[in-house]
Amino acid sequence: MPVQVAQVDVKSLVDGLNFAEKVDRSLNLIREAYEEFGDRLVVANSLGKDSCVVWDLAKRVSANIRGFIITTRYKPQETKQFMRETVERYPELRVFSSEVEIADRLYETEPDRCCDLLKVEPTRQAIAEMNVGCWVTGLRCTEGRTRTDFQEIEERDPGLIKLNPILIWYEREIWQYLALYQVPVNPLYALGYRSLGCAPCTHISSDPDERAGRWIGTSKCGGECGIHTRPLQADYQI
Numbered sequence: 001m002p003v004q005v006a007q008v009d010v011k012s013l014v015d016g017l018n019f020a021e022k023v024d025r026s027l028n029l030i031r032e033a034y035e036e037f038g039d040r041l042v043v044a045n046s047l048g049k050d051s052c053v054v055w056d057l058a059k060r061v062s063a064n065i066r067g068f069i070i071t072t073r074y075k076p077q078e079t080k081q082f083m084r085e086t087v088e089r090y091p092e093l094r095v096f097s098s099e100v101e102i103a104d105r106l107y108e109t110e111p112d113r114c115c116d117l118l119k120v121e122p123t124r125q126a127i128a129e130m131n132v133g134c135w136v137t138g139l140r141c142t143e144g145r146t147r148t149d150f151q152e153i154e155e156r157d158p159g160l161i162k163l164n165p166i167l168i169w170y171e172r173e174i175w176q177y178l179a180l181y182q183v184p185v186n187p188l189y190a191l192g193y194r195s196l197g198c199a200p201c202t203h204i205s206s207d208p209d210e211r212a213g214r215w216i217g218t219s220k221c222g223g224e225c226g227i228h229t230r231p232l233q234a235d236y237q238i
């Protein structure tokens with residue numbers, strides 16, 4: 001059956017399914033999409049804990065599934081090293097970044113613009129260059145206030161399916177999966193970080209909101225970089 005955008009009662013699934021059922025559901029979502037899109041199904045791997053789960057699930061579906069990583073000049077050293085190790089292990093992961101000139105400390109003055117140039121634009125490039133028909137993300141609806149309204153299968157950009165196969169997982173279940181399947185993660189988690197991004201915009205926070213440590217002190221606090229909220233067509237004018 002073709003992969004179809006559908007409105008699902010996501011909240012009832014979050015508490016209605018147990019861990020093993022969620023793993024099965026996620027695998028099925030990726031499998032069905034891969035059967036339809038083949039090589040045009042591509043995983044967006046942010047190298048965060050959620051992406052590590054999605055990437056591992058995708059590899060269980062097919063070793064051939066490709067992915068892309070968006071990196072920036074501001075990523076922490078630990079993340080850069082983890083990226084090198086990950087790409088060495090999975091050469092089917094392509095790395096995209098932008099070397100565009102930007103104002104010094106743009107992340108303080110205009111973080112939305114900074115994210116648009118350094119994260120969203122390379123995502124558009126990745127989707128175009130890799131001829132993506134379905135991109136797979138590690139979005140979870142329990143992550144914070146900005147992530148409650150997503151669906152498992154979406155079409156935010158015309159002709160581009162977005163698959164969020166672990167949308168209904170709790171943070172606890174992410175760590176459960178990573179431990180049970182012994183999936184390596186970024187060492188920054190051991191220091192207390194719960195959500196990882198660029199160094200100047202990522203802090204350790206004890207706030208219950210998982211993303212509360214992102215963009216502290218700016219209008220973007222606890223928010224989004226834009227790859228899940230901005231148009232992704234390659235010819236979009238930023």
Ligand code: SF4
Pocket residue numbers: 072074106107110111112114115116118119197198199200201225
């Ligand atoms: S997370 Fe911060 S440094 Fe990274 S692109 Fe966004 S604003 Fe710029």
